[in-house]
Amino acid sequence: MAFSQNKFDTAIWKVVSSISPGRVMGYGEVARAAGYPRHARMVSKAMSRSSEPLPWYRVVRSDRSLAFKVGSEAYKKQRSLLEKEGVQFTSGKAVPVYSDDDKDLDELLWGPD
DNA sequence: CCCTTGACTATCT
């Protein structure tokens, strides 16, 4: 297929493409879910190598902030795509659409700041 | 083979 033939890349692709819209996953989470713990850094490479469009923008850092430098084109692009799916940004951190309780939502929207 | 780099993470100050 169009994707990499490597096992690692395929595993990463499977996980990343399984992320639901409006949700986000951490690099470490993806790596772990793919069966490759401690490979957070390799996740980015695998995604970059994919020829097909992958929802790479749904992958964020462990603290939910974006991996790119603030203000960079890539940053704005990713943030834009996420916001289009309803993901909000509070203090530079991505807030998934799904929130279980109202109190959590209130907390997330206004933030601890 | 050694050294640097990076879309990372956890921990300490």
Place this chain on the structure above:
DNA sequence: GAGATAGCCAAGG
């Protein structure tokens, strides 16, 4: 909470 430090692991020079 922000900056520094140390682990981590594969790729490329």
